[in-house]
Amino acid sequence: xxMSTTHAPSPVSARPRIVxxxxxxxxxxxxxxxxxxxVDITVVDRTNHHLFQPLLYxxxxxxxxxxxxxxxxxxxFREQRNVTSLLGEVVDIDTQGQAVLLQTGESLPYDHxxxxxxxxxxxxxxxxxxxxxxxxxxxxxxxxxxxxxxxxYEEAERIHDPVxxxxxxxxxxxxxxxxxxxxxxxxxxxSRRTLPxxxxxxxxxxxxxxxxxxxxxxxxxxxxELSRRAEEQLKxxxxxxxxxxxxxxxxxxxxxxxxxxxxxxxxxxxxxGARYTIRSKxxxxxxxxxxxxxxxxxxxxxxxxxxxxxxVTVEADLSLPGHPEVWVIGDLAAARSHxxxxxxxxxxxxxxxxxxxxxxxxxxxxxxxxxxxxxxxHYRDYGNLATIGRNSAVVDLTSPVGPIRFSGWTAWLFWxxxxxxxxxxxxxxxxxxxxxxxAYWSSQRYARIIANNEPHRSRAAxxxxxxxxxxxxxxx
Amino acid sequence: xxMSTTHAPSPVSARPRIVxxxxxxxxxxxxxxxxxxxVDITVVDRTNHHLFQPLLYxxxxxxxxxxxxxxxxxxxFREQRNVTSLLGEVVDIDTQGQAVLLQTGESLPYDHxxxxxxxxxxxxxxxxxxxxxxxxxxxxxxxxxxxxxxxxYEEAERIHDPVxxxxxxxxxxxxxxxxxxxxxxxxxxxSRRTLPxxxxxxxxxxxxxxxxxxxxxxxxxxxxELSRRAEEQLKxxxxxxxxxxxxxxxxxxxxxxxxxxxxxxxxxxxxxGARYTIRSKxxxxxxxxxxxxxxxxxxxxxxxxxxxxxxVTVEADLSLPGHPEVWVIGDLAAARSHxxxxxxxxxxxxxxxxxxxxxxxxxxxxxxxxxxxxxxxHYRDYGNLATIGRNSAVVDLTSPVGPIRFSGWTAWLFWxxxxxxxxxxxxxxxxxxxxxxxAYWSSQRYARIIANNEPHRSRAAxxxxxxxxxxxxxxx
Numbered sequence: 001x002x003m004s005t006t007h008a009p010s011p012v013s014a015r016p017r018i019v020x021x022x023x024x025x026x027x028x029x030x031x032x033x034x035x036x037x038x039v040d041i042t043v044v045d046r047t048n049h050h051l052f053q054p055l056l057y058x059x060x061x062x063x064x065x066x067x068x069x070x071x072x073x074x075x076x077f078r079e080q081r082n083v084t085s086l087l088g089e090v091v092d093i094d095t096q097g098q099a100v101l102l103q104t105g106e107s108l109p110y111d112h113x114x115x116x117x118x119x120x121x122x123x124x125x126x127x128x129x130x131x132x133x134x135x136x137x138x139x140x141x142x143x144x145x146x147x148x149x150x151x152x153y154e155e156a157e158r159i160h161d162p163v164x165x166x167x168x169x170x171x172x173x174x175x176x177x178x179x180x181x182x183x184x185x186x187x188x189x190x191s192r193r194t195l196p197x198x199x200x201x202x203x204x205x206x207x208x209x210x211x212x213x214x215x216x217x218x219x220x221x222x223x224x225e226l227s228r229r230a231e232e233q234l235k236x237x238x239x240x241x242x243x244x245x246x247x248x249x250x251x252x253x254x255x256x257x258x259x260x261x262x263x264x265x266x267x268x269x270x271x272x273g274a275r276y277t278i279r280s281k282x283x284x285x286x287x288x289x290x291x292x293x294x295x296x297x298x299x300x301x302x303x304x305x306x307x308x309x310x311x312v313t314v315e316a317d318l319s320l321p322g323h324p325e326v327w328v329i330g331d332l333a334a335a336r337s338h339x340x341x342x343x344x345x346x347x348x349x350x351x352x353x354x355x356x357x358x359x360x361x362x363x364x365x366x367x368x369x370x371x372x373x374x375x376x377x378h379y380r381d382y383g384n385l386a387t388i389g390r391n392s393a394v395v396d397l398t399s400p401v402g403p404i405r406f407s408g409w410t411a412w413l414f415w416x417x418x419x420x421x422x423x424x425x426x427x428x429x430x431x432x433x434x435x436x437x438x439a440y441w442s443s444q445r446y447a448r449i450i451a452n453n454e455p456h457r458s459r460a461a462x463x464x465x466x467x468x469x470x471x472x473x474x475x476x
Numbered sequence: 477x478x479m480s481t482t483h484a485p486s487p488v489s490a491r492p493r494i495v496x497x498x499x500x501x502x503x504x505x506x507x508x509x510x511x512x513x514x515v516d517i518t519v520v521d522r523t524n525h526h527l528f529q530p531l532l533y534x535x536x537x538x539x540x541x542x543x544x545x546x547x548x549x550x551x552x553f554r555e556q557r558n559v560t561s562l563l564g565e566v567v568d569i570d571t572q573g574q575a576v577l578l579q580t581g582e583s584l585p586y587d588h589x590x591x592x593x594x595x596x597x598x599x600x601x602x603x604x605x606x607x608x609x610x611x612x613x614x615x616x617x618x619x620x621x622x623x624x625x626x627x628x629y630e631e632a633e634r635i636h637d638p639v640x641x642x643x644x645x646x647x648x649x650x651x652x653x654x655x656x657x658x659x660x661x662x663x664x665x666x667s668r669r670t671l672p673x674x675x676x677x678x679x680x681x682x683x684x685x686x687x688x689x690x691x692x693x694x695x696x697x698x699x700x701e702l703s704r705r706a707e708e709q710l711k712x713x714x715x716x717x718x719x720x721x722x723x724x725x726x727x728x729x730x731x732x733x734x735x736x737x738x739x740x741x742x743x744x745x746x747x748x749g750a751r752y753t754i755r756s757k758x759x760x761x762x763x764x765x766x767x768x769x770x771x772x773x774x775x776x777x778x779x780x781x782x783x784x785x786x787x788v789t790v791e792a793d794l795s796l797p798g799h800p801e802v803w804v805i806g807d808l809a810a811a812r813s814h815x816x817x818x819x820x821x822x823x824x825x826x827x828x829x830x831x832x833x834x835x836x837x838x839x840x841x842x843x844x845x846x847x848x849x850x851x852x853x854h855y856r857d858y859g860n861l862a863t864i865g866r867n868s869a870v871v872d873l874t875s876p877v878g879p880i881r882f883s884g885w886t887a888w889l890f891w892x893x894x895x896x897x898x899x900x901x902x903x904x905x906x907x908x909x910x911x912x913x914x915a916y917w918s919s920q921r922y923a924r925i926i927a928n929n930e931p932h933r934s935r936a937a938x939x940x941x942x943x944x945x946x947x948x949x950x951x952x
Contacts, residue, residue: 048630048926065541067923074674075924084676087630087926106634139925154524154563158582198550200560434910447543448551449615450524450563 015040016369019100019110021090021294023050023073025351026330027116028424029358035080037366042108044100045073046089051139052423054351055432057179059142060284061186062150062445066139068431071424090117090294095301095323112325112365115294115312116358119331119349122290122309129250133174135285136183145284149187150450152282153207157199163279169207170280172255174247175287176213177220178386181230183284184211185389188237193390194445209238210278212245212257214287219386219394221348226394229407233392247287254279289349291332298328307334316344316376318361324368329357337379347379351422356380387415390440491516492845495576495586497566497770499526499549501827502806503592504900505834511556513842518584520576521549522565527615528899530827531908533655535618536760537662538626538921542615544907547900566593566770571777571799588801588841591770591788592834595807595825598766598785605726609650609759612659621760625663626926628758629683633675639755645683646756648731650723651763652689653696654862657706659760660687661865664713669866670921685714686754688721688733690763695862695870697824702870705883709868723763730755765825767808774804783810792820792852794837800844805833813855823855827898832856863891866916 016039020027023045031043049070058064077083086108092101093115099107121135134144149171156168171191173184187209195204211218211234217227218234218241234241244260259274291310299306304321305313311334312320318335320326329335335357336344347353356379364374383397383404393411397404406414416436423429492515496503499521507519525546534540553559562584568577569591575583597611610620625647632644647667649660663685671680687694687710693703694710694717710717720736735750767786775782780797781789787810788796794811796802805811811833812820823829832855840850859873859880869887873880882890892912899905 048626048924065543065923066925067541070925072674072924075920078673084633086634087627088634104634150524151563157560158562158564158580197554198548431910434907444551447541448524448548449542449546 016111017109018042018112018114018365019044019108020114020116021045021093021100022116022118022292022330022332023085024053024116024118024330024354026118026354026358026361027114028076029355030114030116030327030329030362031077031083031358032080033359033362034082034365037082037369039082039112039369041083042110043073043077043083043085044088044090044102044108045085046087047138048072048074048087049139050076050424052428053137054419055423056136056139056142057182057186059139059447060136060145060149061183061190062146062448063186064432064435065447066143068428068435069423070139071428076424093294093297093301095298095320095326098325110325112327112368114327114329114358114361114365115298115320115332116328116330116354117292117294117332119289119291119309119311121285122288123285124288126250129285132250132252133255133283133285136179146447147450148282149190150448153195153199153204154450155281157201160201165202166208167254167279168281169202169204170210170254170278170282171207172210172212172278172280172283174212174255174283174285176211176215176218176241176243177286180211180213180286181218181234181386181388183286184209184239184241185234185237185387185392188234188239189389190445192238205238208240210240210242210280212247213241213243214246214260216243216260218243221384222386222394222396223403223405226396226405226407230386230388230394233388233394233407237389237392248275250283252281254281255283289331295328295332298326305334309334317364317374318357318377319364319374324374327361327365329361330354333357335377335379338376339378345379347377348381350384352382353379385411385415385418387412492587493585494518494588494590494841495520495584496590496592497569497576498592498594498768498806498808499561500529500592500594500806500830502594502830502834502837503590504552505831506590506592506803506805506838507553507556507559507834509835509838510558510841513558513845515558515588515845517559518586519549519553519559519561520564520566520578520584521561522563523614524548524550524563525615526552526900528904529613530895531899532612532615532618533658533662535615535923536612536621536625537659537666538622538924539662540908540911541923542619544904544911545899546615547904552900569770569773569777571774571796571802574801586801588803588844590803590805590834590837590841591774591796591808592804592806592830593768593770593808595765595767595785595787597761598764599761600764602726605761608726608728609731609761611761612655622923623926624758625666626924629671629675629680630926631757633677636677641678642684643730643755644757645678645680646686646730646754646758647683648686648688648754648756648759650688650731650759650761652687652691652694652717652719653762656687656689656762657694657710657862657864659762660685660715660717661710661713661863661868664710664715665865666921668714681714684716686716686718686756688723689717689719690722690736692719692736694719697860698862698870698872699879699881702872702881702883706862706864706870709864709870709883713865713868724751726759728757730757731759765807771804771808774802781810793840793850794833794853795840795850800850803837803841805837806830809833811853811855814852815854821855823853824857826860828858829855861887861891861894863888 018039018041020043052069055069074085089103091103099109101107120137123129152168156165171187173180191207192205219227246258248258249256256277295306295310295312312328313334314328331349335347338344360377385395387393391409391412393415394407395411494515494517496519528545531545550561565579567579575585577583596613599605628644632641647663649656667683668681695703722734724734725732732753771782771786771788788804789810790804807825811823814820836853861871863869867885867888869891870883871887
């Protein structure tokens with residue numbers, strides 16, 4: 001193990017060096033759980049902010065500004081003196097030499113490693129769809145989706161050809177999971193509540209919002225009854241929900257859909273196997289998820305197993321098989337929940353699970369440092385909730401007396417309180433509450449900026465034949 | 477005049493068609509002043525938002541989120557039914573055929589035209605400096621500057637070479653006008669108040685913030701006494717203010733500065749004509765301003781005069797010479813203020829002047845529609861103010877009893893109230909107040925996101941040898 005690398009936090013330190021890759025829910029919790037441990041922690045993330053992903057769809061739909069759901073990572077660790085945070089992209093992990101390699105060529109030696117690099121969207125091998133149907137996993141993704149949605153309305157005001165305008169006013173969300181449901185519901189609200197009255201050449205409330213789901217119902221992690229209620233609430237908002245609708249092609253004109261057999265998709269329109277096209281200029285991908293490429297990299301180096309989504313199969317204690325000094329947590333881990341003599345159950349890819357894994361891996365790491373045996377991971381499932389739009393959501397809570405299920409306005413209020421509560425940082429909580437209170441009363445959306453579309457003036461400033469401008473007197 | 481163009485707002489309308497190019501302070505006021513006129517107005521802007529430029533430096537220094545100083549243009553005109561707003565870039569003006577040409581190839585015919593396209597920064601013919609010293613005129617500019625400032629600190633934590641680290645921790649602002657003074661003061665605050673405690677390998681408060689001004693004092697539009705006070709306040713914040721410092725070269729390593737003769741720059745360091753270099757990775761341009769290229773385009777078509785900064789010399793009533801149907805206002809106009817028998821005085825390039833010109837051009841336009849004579853423009857100068865940092869500003873007010881001048885905390889409070897008051901939109905005013913109250917008490921800065929640096933995951937998600945991810949069951 002090399003001690004000459006620049007990033008040994010302190011060359012003379014005998015304290016164990018912990019490297020945590022990724023500062024999402026899992027990585028952040030792991031680092032915090034080691035706050036009073038006598039270790040040197042380095043947290044590496046490729047962005048400078050922890051992102052509250054459950055509200056990312058609000059940035060994509062212009063309801064929240066990016067800073068409202070982001071907290072600077074080094075601010076979060078300001079008081080935790082055993083943490084050094086670094087902005088950097090991890091490109092490889094040397095599991096033999098025990099070092100993490102950054103894109104800049106630097107390496108971070110570790111005694112213990114926590115890999116919490118998360119997941120991204122996946123196009124199931126159809127990467128050419130990415131250009132036409134962006135997904136929403138990062139702030140950059142979200143502002144790009146926001147730009148596309150707002151630009152479609154802007155162009156519809158400029159373009160008077162009815163066929164083109166209809167394609168501009170057709171918004172398609174692919175995937176009926178929580179993100180897809182939230183996106184579709186919010187898109188419908190934008191067309192019906194936010195924009196009416198602002199255009200002179202068309203009526204925004206005539207926009208067509210479709211939610212396509214390949215399976216037989218939306219929100220498949222929920223009980224069927226709540227899926228049905230969510231579908232009803234979506235339809236009440238004006239969303240055209242199509243289950244049993246498999247996307248077979250996407251390009252810049254729109255997409256092609258194949259109708260599933262009735263057994264697969266109960267509400268499928270038309271006969272099974274029928275294909276039809278939807279002309280749309282704004283297609284949003286909320287369908288597939290794949291683990292970070294670091295999963296495959298660990299597989300290559302250690303021979304560990306990964307599942308079809310690229311997630312690493314971990315030991316019961318969340319360590320990497322054969323590497324008790326490496327922990328894999330969050331969306332990158334194919335983990336199982338252990339409870340007494342029950343059969344281990346797969347852990348879902350949700351933020352409460354990532355946080356629990358972060359705390360558990362940190363606790364096991366401390367046990368190992370103290371020479372104690374590690375404990376198997378047990379996932380506490382508190383339930384599931386999804387919002388649909390203003391005043392509508394579905395909630396499915398786990399309780400000792402059985403499941404508690406409700407929907408509508410009370411579910412929406414519950415969802416709101418839960419999300420505000422878990423949002424990182426007091427400042428952001430207040431901001432988001434303020435934004436939502438304001439949006440609720442006015443139906444307005446705060447962050448309607450088409451930013452990426454703006455030409456960078458320093459390069460575009462001068463006309464080709466324009467002579468250089470004269471300096472004002474006295475300026476450099 | 478062609479009537480076949482798609483954008484005649486209503487083909488059968490006999491109402492005069494007004495086109496307003498640019499929705500900054502001038503264009504927005506002109507359109508609003510025509511609210512009850514029997515005309516069809518089209519407002520064209522290349523962004524979808526009106527920008528409150530006086531606070532743009534706050535976005536560049538991570539104090540405010542972009543939406544806090546931006547209002548969607550079509551939202552501002554929602555109730556004004558005689559306005560159609562269009563997102564588009566004007567590339568030419570056909571003053572003979574009376575039509576405005578958009579980049580998309582479309583043309584907007586007009587009976588009356590208001591050109592309010594504003595200004596951008598100018599590198600005085602040294603456009604190669606743009607890449608190394610971005611200016612701040614648009615939201616895109618501001619987020620790019622924010623990215624550079626935050627990235628410099630991030631890299632300083634990663635890079636341990638003392639020479640490189642010093643260049644990363646040296647921030648240079650070029651130009652001692654209001655924007656330069658605000659930027660330098662805020663940069664000093666970030667290093668001294670916001671960031672301390674967050675880095676493990678260096679002390680952020682040791683960062684070096686320089687303000688370079690070619691002339692003999694900062695804030696040259698102010699009386700010398702207030703310039704002196706501003707300089708004192710900047711120095712108290714830790715800014716290294718250098719007047720008589722002319723920039724002769726900028727590249728990715730830093731810049732070269734030439735010391736002016738003592739007559740030019742009173743506080744110049746070293747002997748006159750001496751050259752020295754400053755190693756800096758973050759150089760910000762706040763020096764030169766040039767009018768929109770549309771000024772030169774009008775000159776080419778009509779033979780009108782433009783000054784060295786590309787501004788159009790207009791008639792006393794703000795119309796284009798020889799074209800009583802075209803009005804040029806705001807930073808694009810080299811206008812003069814007329815008052816009784818006094819000698820006409822140049823109108824400064826500030827937002828109150830742009831707003832007054834907008835209202836005046838609209839009033840003259842209505843007079844012309846009614847066959848009345850137009851009136852010469854008179855600029856009401858209420859004074860001048862500039863902020864320097866927390867609790868410090870300088871104010872120079874014009875009053876019937878003579879100038880009122882003050883600085884320090886009261887001036888800062890005055891500046892704050894004035895800016896909040898003039899900020900467009902109740903929503904934004906509250907937001908900004910909230911952000912500032914929070915920043916004031918905590919010294920924290922809200923919007924510390926390095927967004928542009930984030931890789932777009934949809935393309936970068938898969939490792940080269942990674943097979944396509946499997947679809948989760950039931951998803952499209």
